[in-house]
Each structure stands twice: as C-alpha cells, then as structure tokens.
Amino acid sequence: MNYPVWFLPEIGGGMLMALIAITHVFISHFAVGGGLYLVMTEYKARRDNDYQMLEFIKKHSKFFMLVSMVYGGVTGVGIWFTIGLIQPDATSELIHTFVFGWAAEWVWFLVEIVALLVYYYKFDSMDERTHLKVGAIYFIAAWLSLFLINGIIGFMLTPGEWINDHNFWSGFFNPTFWPSLWFRFAIATLLAGVFAFFTTAFIDDKSFRYKMTRYSSLWCLVSMAVVIPTGYWYLQVLPSATQEIFSVSPTIANSVKVGAFASAAFIVLVTLCTLWKPKWHTLVTALLVASCALSMMGSFEWIREAGRRPYVINHQRYSNGIALSRVAELNNGFLSKARWSTVTQVDETNLEQAGAELFKFQCYACHTLDGINNDICSKTANSSFNGMVKYLSVMHERRPFMPPFIGTQIEKKALAAYLVGTLHGKEITIAPTATAANLGQQLLDDCTMCHGSDIIVDWAVGKTGEDVQNGLLNLSKLDSSMHDYSGSQAELDALASYLVNQSKGGTQ
Amino acid sequence: MISLVPTPDVLSMSRVYFDIFLLLTFPLHLILMNAMIGTTAIALWSHWRKDPVCERLAYQLAKTLPLLIALTINFGVAPLLFAQTLFGHYLYSSSVIIGVFWLGIIPVLLLVYFGAYLYDFKFWSLGRRGIPVLLLSGVLMLCIGFVFSSNMTLMLDPEAWTAYFNHSGGAFLNLSEATLIPRYTHMMIGACAVGGLAVACLSRLWQRNDADVAALGLTVGMRLFFAATCVQLVAGIWFLLSLPADILLLFMGRNMLASSVFIIALIVVVLVLRAAWNKRLGGSVWLTLSLIYLMSFMRAFVREGYLGKNFVTQLVTTNQDFSPLILFVVSLVIGLAMIAWMIKAAFNAQEGQ
Numbered sequence: 001m002n003y004p005v006w007f008l009p010e011i012g013g014g015m016l017m018a019l020i021a022i023t024h025v026f027i028s029h030f031a032v033g034g035g036l037y038l039v040m041t042e043y044k045a046r047r048d049n050d051y052q053m054l055e056f057i058k059k060h061s062k063f064f065m066l067v068s069m070v071y072g073g074v075t076g077v078g079i080w081f082t083i084g085l086i087q088p089d090a091t092s093e094l095i096h097t098f099v100f101g102w103a104a105e106w107v108w109f110l111v112e113i114v115a116l117l118v119y120y121y122k123f124d125s126m127d128e129r130t131h132l133k134v135g136a137i138y139f140i141a142a143w144l145s146l147f148l149i150n151g152i153i154g155f156m157l158t159p160g161e162w163i164n165d166h167n168f169w170s171g172f173f174n175p176t177f178w179p180s181l182w183f184r185f186a187i188a189t190l191l192a193g194v195f196a197f198f199t200t201a202f203i204d205d206k207s208f209r210y211k212m213t214r215y216s217s218l219w220c221l222v223s224m225a226v227v228i229p230t231g232y233w234y235l236q237v238l239p240s241a242t243q244e245i246f247s248v249s250p251t252i253a254n255s256v257k258v259g260a261f262a263s264a265a266f267i268v269l270v271t272l273c274t275l276w277k278p279k280w281h282t283l284v285t286a287l288l289v290a291s292c293a294l295s296m297m298g299s300f301e302w303i304r305e306a307g308r309r310p311y312v313i314n315h316q317r318y319s320n321g322i323a324l325s326r327v328a329e330l331n332n333g334f335l336s337k338a339r340w341s342t343v344t345q346v347d348e349t350n351l352e353q354a355g356a357e358l359f360k361f362q363c364y365a366c367h368t369l370d371g372i373n374n375d376i377c378s379k380t381a382n383s384s385f386n387g388m389v390k391y392l393s394v395m396h397e398r399r400p401f402m403p404p405f406i407g408t409q410i411e412k413k414a415l416a417a418y419l420v421g422t423l424h425g426k427e428i429t430i431a432p433t434a435t436a437a438n439l440g441q442q443l444l445d446d447c448t449m450c451h452g453s454d455i456i457v458d459w460a461v462g463k464t465g466e467d468v469q470n471g472l473l474n475l476s477k478l479d480s481s482m483h484d485y486s487g488s489q490a491e492l493d494a495l496a497s498y499l500v501n502q503s504k505g506g507t508q
Numbered sequence: 509m510i511s512l513v514p515t516p517d518v519l520s521m522s523r524v525y526f527d528i529f530l531l532l533t534f535p536l537h538l539i540l541m542n543a544m545i546g547t548t549a550i551a552l553w554s555h556w557r558k559d560p561v562c563e564r565l566a567y568q569l570a571k572t573l574p575l576l577i578a579l580t581i582n583f584g585v586a587p588l589l590f591a592q593t594l595f596g597h598y599l600y601s602s603s604v605i606i607g608v609f610w611l612g613i614i615p616v617l618l619l620v621y622f623g624a625y626l627y628d629f630k631f632w633s634l635g636r637r638g639i640p641v642l643l644l645s646g647v648l649m650l651c652i653g654f655v656f657s658s659n660m661t662l663m664l665d666p667e668a669w670t671a672y673f674n675h676s677g678g679a680f681l682n683l684s685e686a687t688l689i690p691r692y693t694h695m696m697i698g699a700c701a702v703g704g705l706a707v708a709c710l711s712r713l714w715q716r717n718d719a720d721v722a723a724l725g726l727t728v729g730m731r732l733f734f735a736a737t738c739v740q741l742v743a744g745i746w747f748l749l750s751l752p753a754d755i756l757l758l759f760m761g762r763n764m765l766a767s768s769v770f771i772i773a774l775i776v777v778v779l780v781l782r783a784a785w786n787k788r789l790g791g792s793v794w795l796t797l798s799l800i801y802l803m804s805f806m807r808a809f810v811r812e813g814y815l816g817k818n819f820v821t822q823l824v825t826t827n828q829d830f831s832p833l834i835l836f837v838v839s840l841v842i843g844l845a846m847i848a849w850m851i852k853a854a855f856n857a858q859e860g861q
Contacts, residue, residue: 002514002515002597003514003600003601003604004601004604004605004669004672004676005604005676006604006607006676006677006678007676007677008677008678016611020614066625069578070618070621070622070625071618073578073581073582074581074614074617074618074621075614075618077581077584077585077614077617078611078614080585080588081603081610081611081613081614082611084592084599084600084603085600085603085604085607085610085611085678088514088596088600088601088603088604091592091596091600092516092517092592092596092597092600093517095517095589095592095593095596096517096518096519096520096593096596097520098832099520099526099589099590099593099832100520100832100833100835100836101832101835101836102589103529103586103589103590103836103839104835104836104839104840106582106585106586106589107836107839107840107843108839108843109582109585110582110583110843110847111843111846111847113578113579113582114847114850114851115846115850117575117578118850118851118853118854121854122853122854122857125857126853126854126857127857130853130856130857133853134850134853137846137850141843141846144839166825166827167829168520168829168831168832169831337510339510339511339512339514340512340672342673344510360676
C-alpha cells in the first residue's frame with residue numbers, strides 16, 4: 001500500500017514470478033554445478049590424456065556459457081525487475097537489509113563472467129594448469145554467489161533472530177541457511193549432469209557417447225542421493241508454524257505430488273535410459289530428464305514460496321506487502337492511508353468501488369480475476385454477501401496461509417460487496433440484526449464460502465435435529481478439509497432446526 | 509491528499525556511503541553501455557561496406573559484442589542496487605507505472621544477446637544476412653535505452669505519477685515529459701561518441717594479428733568519437749535548456765559545487781575535442797573517462813534538484829553495523845585481484861599463441 005500495485009488481473013504477479021524465477025533458479029543452479037562439472041571433467045581428461053573428453057568439455061563449455069551467462073544472467077536481472085514490480089515493499093526491505101550482501105554477490109557474479117569468458121575463449125591457447133585454475137575460480141565464484149543468495153532467500157522463509165535484533169548476520173545465517181545451502185548445492189551438481197546430457201546426445205562416436213552419458217548419470221544419481229537427506233534436514237529445521245502451513249495448504253499439497261512424481265520419474269529415467277542403457281539416450285531423453293528436473297525444482301520453489309504464507313517475509317510482512325507493524329493502525333481505516341487508492345473514504349454508496357481497491361491492495365498479490373493462478377472468481381462463486389463478510393473476519397483462522405483482512409468493518413463489507421456483488425452480480429443486502437427467527441439462516445451463510453447451501457440442506461434430508469447437530473459437530477469426519485462446528489449451543493440449536501425445517505421444504 | 513511518494517526504508521548506514529558507491533559504479537556501466545552501442549554502430553557500418561578489411565573489422569567487433577553485453581549487464585547491477593537503496597521509493601513507483609515496458613526490457617535484452625551471439629558465431633555463414641540480425645539487436649538496444657530514460661525521468665517527477673490512476677496495468681510511457689527526448693538523445697549520442705573511442709582502443713589489440721583492421725578501427729573509431737562529440741555539444745545544450753529553470757540555475761551559480769563541476773566539464777569537453785582532432789588516443793581516453801564521471805556528478809545534481817521538491821527524509825538506523833560493508837569490500841578486493849590475474853593470464857596466453 002506504500003507503493004502502487006501493478007494490476008494485471010488475469011495474469012497476476014505470482015504467475016510472472018513463477019515464469020521468470022523458476023526458470024532462472026533452474027539455470028542459476030546449473031551455473032554453479034556446471035562449473036564444477038567442467039573443471040573436474042577437464043582435470044580428468046588432462047590427467048588421462050583423453051583428447052576426446054577434452055574436446056567434449058570444450059564443446060560443453062560453449063553450451064554452458066550460452067545458457068548460464070545469457071539466459072541465467074539476463075533472467076537474474078529479470079528477477080530483480082519482477083520482484084520490484086510485484087512486491088516493492090518487500091523488495092525494498094530486502095535491499096535495505098542486505099545491500100552489502102547483494103553487493104558482494106555482484107562482485108562474485110562479475111568474477112564468474114570474467115572467468116567463464118577466459119575459460120571458453122582461451123581453452124586452446126592457455127596452458128593446462130592456468131586454464132584449470134581459471135575453471136576453479138569460476139566454480140568458487142559461482143559457489144560464493146550461491147552462498148550469499150542462499151542466506152538472503154532463506155531469510156525470507158526463516159528470518160530467525162533477525163525479527164528481534166534486526167542484525168544482518170542474524171538474518172543471513174538464519175535457521176535454514178546450512179540445510180538449504182547443501183540442498184541447493186546438491187541440486188546444482190545434479191543439474192550439471194542433467195545439462196551435460198544435451199551435449200552427450202550429440203557425440204558422434206558411439207562408445208564415447210555411452211561413456212560420457214554414464215559419467216553424467218553418475219553426477220545425477222550421486223547428487224540425488226545427497227538431495228534426499230539434505231531436503232529432509234531442511235524440512236526438519238522449519239518452524240512448527242511453517243510445517244503446519246505445509247500440512248494445510250492445497251498449493252503445497254499439489255506441489256508435493258508434482259515434485260514426488262517428477263523425482264521418481266527422474267530416477268527411473270536416469271537409471272534406465274542413461275546409466276543402464278546409454279544407447280537409449282537421445283535428445284528426447286535429455287529433454288525428458290530436464291523436464292523432470294525442472295518440475296522437481298519448480299515444485300520445491302513453489303513449496304518454499306507457499307510455505308512462507310501468509311507472509312512474504314516471515315513474521316515481518318504479509319504476502320500482500322503489509323508490514324505487521326502497521327496492522328493495528330490500518331485496522332482503524334485502511335483506504336484512508338492507502339496513498340495509491342482512488343477511493344479513500346468508504347460509505348454505503350461506494351461499497352463496491354472501495355471493495356475493488358481493497359481487492360487490489362489486499363488480495364491481488366495471490367489471487368487473479370478469472371486467471372489460471374488462484375482465481376478468486378471460482379473461489380467466491382458460492383458465497384453470499386453476509387457469508388463473505390463473516391468469512392473475511394475468520395479467513396486467516398480457517399486458512400492459516402492467508403493474511404487477515406485489514407481495515408474497518410465497513411471496509412470489510414466493501415470487499416465482500418466487490419467479491420460477491422461486482423464479481424458475481426449477487427444481491428448486496430446487509431443482514432438484519434440476528435433474531436431467533438433468522439439466526440439459523442444467518443449461520444448457514446458461514447458455510448457458503450466453500451459450498452452452496454443447497455448441499456447442506458440435501459445432507460439434512462431425513463435427519464433428526466439431533467443427527468444434524470451431531471453431524472455439524474463432526475464435520476471434519478465428513479470431509480477432512482472442514483472444521484467442526486464451533487459456535488454456542490444456542491446457535492447450534494438454531495442452525496440444526498433451520499436445516500431440518502429447510503430439508504422438509506420449509507420456508508422459515 | 510496523501511503524497512504519492514512512498515515512505516522509504518531505513519538506511520543501514522549514512523547515505524554518503526551509498527552515494528559514493530553509486531557515483532563510482534554508474535559511470536562504469538555507462539562506459540560499457542556506450543562501448544556496446546558504438547561497437548554495434550561501427551560493426552553495422554563496416555559490414556555494410558563491401559570491402560574485405562571492413563568485413564574483417566565487423567567480424568572483430570562481432571566477437572567483442574557479446575562480451576560487452578555481458579559486462580554492461582553486470583555493471584548495471586551495482587548502480588541499480590545502490591540507486592534502489594537511495595531512491596527505491598521513487599524508482600519502484602515509477603517502474604510499476606511503466607511496468608509493461610520496464611519488465612519488457614528482459615525479453616528484449618535476451619533477444620539482443622542472442623542476436624549478438626548469432627552474429628558472432630555465424631558471422632561468415634550468414635554473410636550479408638548478418639546485417640539485419642545485428643540491426644535488430646541494435647534497434648532493440650536503443651529501445652531499452654528509451655525505456656530507461658523514460659523511467660529515470662518519471663521517477664524524478666512524482667506529480668506525473670497520477671498517470672497510475674488511469675494506467676494501473678503499467679502500459680504507460682512518460683512521453684509528455686519535456687526532458688525525455690533531449691535526455692535520451694544526449695545519452696545515445698554520447699554512447700556513439702564513447703563507443704567510437706572504445707572501438708579505437710580495441711583496435712590496439714588487433715594490431716599484431718591484422719594491422720589493416722587495427723588501422724581501420726582506429727580511424728573509424730576516432731572519427732566517430734570526434735563527430736559525435738561535436739553533435740553532443742548541441743544535444744547537451746538542448747538537454748540542459750530543457751531542464752526546469754530552478755534546476756538549470758543550479759549550474760548557473762545557484763549551487764557553487766554544481767556550477768564548478770559544470771565549468772570543469774565544459775573545459776574538459778574542449779580538451780577532449782582537441783585530443784580527438786589530433787588523434788591522440790591515450791589523451792582522449794583519460795579525458796573522456798574524466799568527462800563521464802563529471803557528467804555523472806552533474807546527473808546527480810539534476811536528480812537532487814528534482815527530488816528536492818518532493819523530499820522525503822530517509823532515516824538512518826541508530827545501530828550502524830559496518831561488518832556487512834567489510835564483507836563487500838573484502839569480496840571486492842579479492843574479486844578484483846582474481847580478475848586481474850585472469851586477465852593477465854589471458855593476455856599471456858594470447859602472447860604465447
């Protein structure tokens with residue numbers, strides 16, 4: 001809210017971030033592991049006087065340079081641009097906290113570029129020892145880049161003691177620093193093997209192609225053997241609140257499935273088609289293996305991002321960029337303090353217009369409008385206006401990966417009016433004060449955020465009031481994603497009696 | 509109404525440090541960007557001429573261009589980092605307002621890069637067809653420059669930010685800004701001048717392998733340098749006069765430091781022209797480097813002049829910790845030592861070859 005929101009309702013910032021970040025992360029890890037692969041393979045080739053292998057590594061270094069320096073370098077800048085556009089508040093906080101960490105990372109990025117250019121362009125003219133030293137410098141610089149960025153990325157998920165002391169080193173050496181570093185390094189060496197398959201696929205000499213394909217398979221499988229325990233270690237050091245998010249977030253559940261399938265397919269493909277039967281290895285195999293690795297990497301990054309929710313910087317700033325330190329102040333009036341809002345005052349006459357602005361500042365960071373990623377329209381299709389107003393009050397409790405609504409009661413109604421009235425054309429009627437006569441109906445509105453009321457009425461058909469009450473108290477047994485009813489006994493009585501009445505075709 | 513200028517984050521130490529790093533690193537990016545554009549321009553010219561020496565010059569430049577792009581990008585990172593630290597609250601806001609074009613820089617830059625590599629690796633097989641490939645890369649480089657100029661002018665003018673309320677999707681360019689075209693013209697003509705000088709310098713490296721190409725590169729580079737610097741005199745005055753009066757007056761005596769820098773810069777321009785006319789490469793290089801730094805200082809005065817109207821106090825933390833700065837400085841010293849060693853080793857390898 002301190003900054004304008006770049007509003008692309010059908011696309012959403014998350015999708016842009018995913019497109020640029022996941023592909024960049026994929027290539028940038030390759031840039032680290034690939035450096036080790038180059039220098040170790042060159043060393044082996046020179047030690048064994050294997051000119052065929054030396055020629056292979058020269059060819060591979062050209063591919064490596066084009067992929068890592070061109071695509072990796074440009075998309076690295078692209079991530080800066082993207083996060084500055086979709087999360088300016090959090091980006092500014094990261095930059096201000098770690099400015100000299102980033103600056104040191106820039107130095108190593110520069111060393112990487114110079115080393116890689118010298119390595120490739122002087123492959124034939126430089127003496128062996130010096131050339132290997134240049135390769136080693138490349139790898140050291142790339143690894144130090146990983147070391148530095150790992151600290152900053154880890155900070156966003158687990159800021160640790162930084163929350164209390166705001167000290168650079170507390171944030172940098174955060175609780176996930178070491179497991180994440182070794183996990184990422186193992187991924188990097190795994191990707192070195194994955195990308196080498198592209199070069200090995202084009203080797204003409206059959207026996208040499210088999211040899212280098214097998215050699216690259218070992219890089220993949222040995223790395224995979226390190227990825228699994230370091231990944232487990234990483235999960236173990238996550239705070240309990242984050243682990244809880246892992247267990248309830250549907251985004252994470254889906255990503256875990258994708259990651260698990262991709263990992264299994266990766267192991268099978270590499271073991272069968274490149275290690276056991278390298279003659280089966282072709283460009284198609286290389287593409288399939290790379291797709292599996294990209295899915296593994298993508299699901300890991302997606303899980304890491306989703307695991308931070310409802311924060312963008314854990315316990316410091318919500319996913320929508322609002323700092324926790326400002327919540328109390330903003331609960332007295334959000335729009336009046338939102339410098340980039342077209343509406344600053346809300347009343348009964350401009351509810352939907354104000355709601356549109358609130359959506360932009362509080363929901364759009366994660367939700368799209370009719371987009372692919374986390375579409376809000378489909379998620380709110382069943383809800384009534386009053387149900388939505390109530391839901392917005394408890395949203396962060398029902399879905400702990402979502403930030404709370406921040407603002408006044410009338411602003412909450414404004415957002416509900418937009419989500420239900422503007423998006424779905426439903427009637428916006430503020431519920432009258434609850435009475436014994438209408439309490440049941442009002443309570444039923446609570447359910448409409450997730451499903452239509454007709455489903456509940458159908459469920460109540462043929463049941464007694466007592467059966468309905470028991471059912472409501474054990475909703476989690478009906479569906480694990482539901483919470484057991486938790487209102488007062490009087491409310492439970494009212495709701496059960498309303499449902500029984502409705503199931504018999506009543507009009508009350 | 510609340511000001512649109514966001515509240516900045518707290519600085520981890522005095523802004524002087526960040527100012528110094530910004531002023532030190534930005535001209536390096538500028539020099540490389542200029543070399544990239546000048547190299548492209550001369551490569552296009554020499555490839556267009558159906559002369560074997562010209563063609564070989566184009567090939568030498570084709571081999572250099574991807575390296576210059578890589579270094580231009582890298583040296584853009586540091587000033588962008590320090591600019592975000594000092595002016596992020598302006599820069600993020602203006603970037604969001606032109607978001608489509610700002611993020612569009614990334615795919616365009618990828619095309620520029622791939623075009624340059626294609627031109628390099630396939631130079632002989634592409635033949636004359638290489639010209640449109642490089643031309644496309646060159647035009648896209650100019651487009652990127654234009655988006656940068658648009659953003660840099662928009663960030664200085666928070667009053668123009670109200671455009672956001674009609675363009676929240678980021679499809680906006682600050683075209684009505686009076687200084688945009690003069691500023692962009694000034695930057696691009698300067699790029700041609702410095703680029704010409706860069707090609708003249710690079711020619712020295714080709715002396716041993718191809719004396720004809722080296723001589724042609726030197727001549728063409730110095731000519732472009734001299735001609736573009738003459739045009740730059742006009743473009744520079746145009747840009748200066750397009751500035752709002754209160755900012756222009758900073759250089760006319762209202763701010764003694766800014767005025768002194770301006771006068772010194774004018775003297776250096778005359779010396780640069782004399783050195784270029786006399787074809788003194790070494791003198792031209794040192795004087796131009798000084799001029800670029802002086803121009804960067806003037807640019808900083810212009811920026812401060814604009815932002816002074818919308819000044820937002822940027823707090824500095826009370827618990828200043830110098831250890832992260834030490835991390836950076838130590839990394840820089842070790843990194844530069846490694847780079848120096850590698851460059852020396854590369855030249856030794858060239859000698860040996």
